[in-house]
Amino acid sequence: MRFDILTVLPDLLDSPLNHSIIKRARDNGVAEVHVHDIRDWSVDKHRKVDDYPFGGDAGMVMQVQPVHDAIRFLCSQRHYDEIIYTSPDGERFSQKMANAFSLKENILLLCGHYKGVDHRVREHLVTREVSIGDYVLTGGELAACVICDAVIRLLPGGMGDETSALTDSFQDNLLAPPVYTRPSEFNGWRVPDVLLSGNHALITEWQEREAYERTRRLRPELLDE
Numbered sequence: 001m002r003f004d005i006l007t008v009l010p011d012l013l014d015s016p017l018n019h020s021i022i023k024r025a026r027d028n029g030v031a032e033v034h035v036h037d038i039r040d041w042s043v044d045k046h047r048k049v050d051d052y053p054f055g056g057d058a059g060m061v062m063q064v065q066p067v068h069d070a071i072r073f074l075c076s077q078r079h080y081d082e083i084i085y086t087s088p089d090g091e092r093f094s095q096k097m098a099n100a101f102s103l104k105e106n107i108l109l110l111c112g113h114y115k116g117v118d119h120r121v122r123e124h125l126v127t128r129e130v131s132i133g134d135y136v137l138t139g140g141e142l143a144a145c146v147i148c149d150a151v152i153r154l155l156p157g158g159m160g161d162e163t164s165a166l167t168d169s170f171q172d173n174l175l176a177p178p179v180y181t182r183p184s185e186f187n188g189w190r191v192p193d194v195l196l197s198g199n200h201a202l203i204t205e206w207q208e209r210e211a212y213e214r215t216r217r218l219r220p221e222l223l224d225e
């Protein structure tokens with residue numbers, strides 16, 4: 001699977017996309033992530049990609065031309081299953097959406113910045129708008145990283161232990177059960193006996209009950225979905 005990310009701040013994406021599972025998945029050829037600087041498509045001699053909004057509001061708007069040319073160029077290289085604009089007014093990102101994206105071949109992510117992108121980009125070029133939550137970030141770069149991370153870890157070979165993505169919170173609309181590791185007692189705080197019992201049927205039953213109870217207590221609305 002391949003992600004292309006269009007941004008005005010390519011350096012911001014460097015660290016999150018070059019560590020841990022994402023780095024390993026990229027090194028192993030499970031996922032490709034290509035970051036492109038929108039300024040490379042600017043026709044301005046100072047590589048400017050933003051301008052004042054018509055109507056006189058505060059803040060700057062990403063111009064249509066560099067974004068249009070960047071998207072057109074990338075689309076001439078390959079077909080994109082989705083061209084996603086990251087924005088607080090988009091559809092809310094979820095595990096279900098991550099699962100669906102993990103089945104795609106090529107995804108293009110356009111990171112919003114400043115006051116956002118000229119609306120003509122949203123009307124004519126993007127196929128989808130995605131928000132990672134009801135709060136406003138300084139730009140869409142962190143949202144793009146969140147989307148890449150959540151999707152890449154689901155890809156076959158993306159994680160060391162491939163079964164572990166199946167036991168994540170939300171994968172079956174339940175929160176994950178508690179996990180523990182050695183030592184079995186610390187400060188007088190004991191790991192539940194059942195986890196030390198070696199009885200796998202009992203352990204699974206305990207984990208399912210805990211997952212259900214935690215969901216009921218902390219996120220009851222998930223049980224209605």
Ligand code: ADE
Nearest residue numbers: 086087088131132137143
């Ligand atoms: N850009 C700014 N805020 C955002 C959010 N919550 N989700 C996605 N992109 C954003």
